[in-house]
Amino acid sequence: MRGAYTLARVAVTVRVAAGWLWWLGVVAAVPGTAVTFSPTGRxxxxxxxxxxxxVAAAVSFLFRGSRHAERARGASRAAKSVFLQDRRVTARAWLRRRRWWLLAVFVVALASNAVLPCAAGMLVGGVGAGLWLRSRRVARIERSRDGLLWVRPDGDPALYQLTGIAAGDAAPGGGRRRHR
Structure with missing residues (x-):
């Protein structure tokens, strides 16, 4: 690939999805604890x-979870001309592309409290928990490869690229890098 282009961290995108789904699930499930008029009961x-x-945590962790390891094995070294996206920029871009989808999931989970209290919110939270576990798996892969996995946000998500472990502002797994 020639010329300069941007790369986003794989683990950051997984971790951002996990965080948003977890909190939307929690916020959607909490009102279900106060519902007393449901046909099924609290x-x-x-x-x-x-x-x-x-079930949702297990499925979101296991379903296609090995693809990160497969893609990491085929990862090429990133060129010196690439721009590495900050963690915050990657998170903002991920959210901007999916905000209406997240809003729809939240509204449906919140509305379902009238029929089956807490269930849909806990389902959404389970998907978030499974994705967080998947980000931990990506962290193990990155540590074993002694490098960080990146992907072009505007390109093929299957083409991973690899940089050194110190590149970027996010630690392995997508969390904030702790400076000592």
């Missing part, structure tokens, strides 16, 4: 929500 809704949380 207890059944919460128990169904727990089951949905565990």
């Amino acid at each position: 207890r059944i809704g919460v128990m169904a929500g727990v089951v949905l949380f565990v």
Whole structure:
């Protein structure tokens, strides 16, 4: 690839999705604890929500989760002419592209409290928890490769590129880098 282009961290995009889905799920589930007029009842809704949380976390962690390791094996070294996106810029871009989708998920989860309290919110939170676990898996991959995985935000998401472990402002796994 010739010329300068931008790269975004793979782990940051996974972690941003995890954070937003987790908090939207929590905020959507909390009002369900106060619902007393549901046809199924609060207890059944919460128990169904727990089951949905565990299943959603497992599915979002395991479903296509090995693709990060496969793509990391095929990753090429990033060129010196690339621009590495900041963690905040990557998070803002991810949110901007998906804000209406997230709003729709939140409204549906909140509205479903009238039928099955807490369940849909806990489902959304479970997806967020599974994605957070997946970001931890990406961190292990990055540490084992002794490099960070990047992807072009405007290109093919399957083409990972690799930089040194000190590149960028995010630690392995997408969290904030702790400076000592």
